[in-house]
Amino acid sequence: MAFSATLSSSVSFNLDEWLRGASASSLRSSCSRSGRIRSSGAMKAGGAPAASERAVKAKVPHVLTVAGSDSGAGAGIQADLKACAARGVYCSTVITAVTAQNTVGVQGVDNVSEEFVAEQLESVLSDMQVDVVKTGMLPSAGIVRILSSSLNKFQVQALVVDPVMVSTSGDVLAGPSVLAVCREVLLPIADIVTPNLKEASALLGGMQLETIADMHSAAKLLHQMGSRHVLVKGGDLPGSCDAVDVFFDGERLHDLRAPRVKTRNTHGTGCTLASCIAAELAKGSPMLPAVQVAKRFVENALDYSKEISIGKGPQGPFDHFLMLNRKVHNFRKKMILDPSDLFLYAVTDSGMNGKWGRSIEDAVKAAIEGGATIIQLREKDAGTRNFLEAAKSCMEVCRSRGIPLLINDRIDIALACDADGVHVGQSDMPVRTARALLGPEKIIGVSCKTPEQAQQAYMDGADYIGSGGIYPTNTKENNLTIGLEGLKAVCLSSKLPVVAIGGIGISNAHSVMELGLPNLKGVAVVSALFDRECISTEARKLYEVLSRTASEVK
Ligand SMILES: Cc1ncc(COP(=O)(O)OP(=O)(O)O)c(N)n1
Ligand SMILES: Cc1ncsc1CCOP(=O)(O)O
Ligand SMILES: [Mg+2]
Numbered sequence: 001m002a003f004s005a006t007l008s009s010s011v012s013f014n015l016d017e018w019l020r021g022a023s024a025s026s027l028r029s030s031c032s033r034s035g036r037i038r039s040s041g042a043m044k045a046g047g048a049p050a051a052s053e054r055a056v057k058a059k060v061p062h063v064l065t066v067a068g069s070d071s072g073a074g075a076g077i078q079a080d081l082k083a084c085a086a087r088g089v090y091c092s093t094v095i096t097a098v099t100a101q102n103t104v105g106v107q108g109v110d111n112v113s114e115e116f117v118a119e120q121l122e123s124v125l126s127d128m129q130v131d132v133v134k135t136g137m138l139p140s141a142g143i144v145r146i147l148s149s150s151l152n153k154f155q156v157q158a159l160v161v162d163p164v165m166v167s168t169s170g171d172v173l174a175g176p177s178v179l180a181v182c183r184e185v186l187l188p189i190a191d192i193v194t195p196n197l198k199e200a201s202a203l204l205g206g207m208q209l210e211t212i213a214d215m216h217s218a219a220k221l222l223h224q225m226g227s228r229h230v231l232v233k234g235g236d237l238p239g240s241c242d243a244v245d246v247f248f249d250g251e252r253l254h255d256l257r258a259p260r261v262k263t264r265n266t267h268g269t270g271c272t273l274a275s276c277i278a279a280e281l282a283k284g285s286p287m288l289p290a291v292q293v294a295k296r297f298v299e300n301a302l303d304y305s306k307e308i309s310i311g312k313g314p315q316g317p318f319d320h321f322l323m324l325n326r327k328v329h330n331f332r333k334k335m336i337l338d339p340s341d342l343f344l345y346a347v348t349d350s351g352m353n354g355k356w357g358r359s360i361e362d363a364v365k366a367a368i369e370g371g372a373t374i375i376q377l378r379e380k381d382a383g384t385r386n387f388l389e390a391a392k393s394c395m396e397v398c399r400s401r402g403i404p405l406l407i408n409d410r411i412d413i414a415l416a417c418d419a420d421g422v423h424v425g426q427s428d429m430p431v432r433t434a435r436a437l438l439g440p441e442k443i444i445g446v447s448c449k450t451p452e453q454a455q456q457a458y459m460d461g462a463d464y465i466g467s468g469g470i471y472p473t474n475t476k477e478n479n480l481t482i483g484l485e486g487l488k489a490v491c492l493s494s495k496l497p498v499v500a501i502g503g504i505g506i507s508n509a510h511s512v513m514e515l516g517l518p519n520l521k522g523v524a525v526v527s528a529l530f531d532r533e534c535i536s537t538e539a540r541k542l543y544e545v546l547s548r549t550a551s552e553v554k
Pocket of ligand 2: 468469470472473474475476479501502503504524525526527528
């Protein structure tokens with residue numbers, strides 16, 4: 001389990017890229033087990049990848065956690081599964097104990113028998129290609145010994161030891177005999193050990209740890225016990241406004257500082273941190289970046305979750321997936337597009353709002369007041385920060401009125417303001433990529449001028465088509481006009497709902513909608529609303545024309 005942090009000096013490591021997870025598979029294939037960069041060769045003559053290379057590409061990074069179950073799911077096995085999933089790594093589990101536990105404390109512990117722990121280890125390790133083993137609650141000395149002999153039998157890349165001894169509520173989860181065996185058989189084969197102050201003190205026979213200098217000494221002593229790397233976590237250090245952890249690689253000490261997040265929801269941070277380290281190692285990361293990424297992940301999750309409320313006790317769990325704190329759940333249950341939402345589709349324009357001296361929010365409010373059924377923010381000239389601020393306010397306006405809000409072109413803004421979706425054109429981000437980024441709940445519309453594009457839009461998983469320009473327009477430069485014939489061809493060649501756009505207003509909306517095509521659901525307009533003195537009045541008039549035509553063609 002030699003896991004060295006050595007990187008070739010010609011290779012620079014981009015922590016942010018790593019954190020996004022984008023480089024995981026590529027880094028994995030370029031890092032050998034020893035952490036040294038190997039050339040990306042392994043190609044057969046003629047350029048085809050060798051069979052072994054293909055096999056490496058299909059391999060999924062895999063962490064095995066050997067830990068206890070937490071019925072409250074904040075810590076233990078449950079935290080490990082969530083952490084690995086959040087970091088894009090497969091996680092298998094060997095359960096050592098089942099705890100009856102909640103945010104108040106640990107009400108009961110039932111250890112799994114040593115034989116059955118051995119059986120679980122054998123099942124997983126004999127079949128699956130585990131990269132990294134991470135340990136948590138090891139409730140008996142026998143279980144520690146069984147784990148140690150399994151690790152002798154089955155080679156893995158790295159061993160992460162989180163020496164869980166006392167729960168965050170103060171309940172003892174592993175006694176002194178376990179400590180002794182951990183020191184004897186686990187630390188010497190550990191690639192990293194991640195004790196908090198209490199655990200480090202217990203491992204070091206009761207050493208007092210009150211300052212960062214004490215943590216430095218502890219890290220060095222634990223290294224002498226055999227662990228290749230040591231992370232002493234200073235979360236409990238009194239009088240520090242930062243969360244300072246001390247990392248020691250056998251040569252250098254690193255003080256890893258991060259602002260302390262003020263929250264009650266810290267149950268499971270230790271398990272999560274160790275699992276994240278394991279996950280990053282499984283992807284092929286060197287040790288220090290793995291620790292840095294894990295620390296930042298936990299910090300981010302704590303910050304995101306600081307207001308969530310689960311359980312009545314003093315210490316709650318946090319959210320590994322950054323999904324639970326969405327105020328959206330309170331307002332809008334329906335995310336998937338209702339085709340009738342396309343009926344009167346208002347598309348904003350920063351130039352027009354500037355010309356008439358209106359804020360985007362006021363323009364959006366007025367359009368909805370007049371009957372707009374969906375809003376798109378198409379702010380081509382806005383700077384990112386202003387656009388985001390306006391988008392957030394418009395989201396509040398739209399959510400409180402039950403109107404979907406989409407963002408034109410900018411997936412980043414849509415994500416940042418939790419918009420209901422995006423509209424993309426043929427030269428914008430492809431629909432499939434946008435879907436991968438936005439997830440299944442969000443609405444994605446795509447512009448189509450031809451039947452081929454319309455067919456593709458359906459195959460790519462778009463929710464609707466915007467088709468135009470139907471008539472000439474000054475709003476979009478060099479835009480090809482496809483006319484009513486073009487619109488008809490697009491509608492007939494797709495199962496998706498279609499909204500017509502381009503040069504449409506009160507005078508010609510009737511001609512568009514009287515085509516009477518079943519999937520033609522409405523019109524999208526920019527200047528007919530936003531380049532007028534009174535947006536709500538124009539929206540009302542347009543709504544009337546559309547309603548009248550709809551009842552005629554029924
Ligand atoms: C509803 C709707 N349909 C079409 C468009 C045009 O999108 P795109 O082709 O990407 O051009 P830009 O709007 O980005 O200039 C649209 N915005 N909305
Ligand atoms: C964005 C867009 N896409 C095709 S035409 C068009 C502009 C529509 O603006 P207007 O409604 O003012 O003609
Ligand atoms: Mg576009």
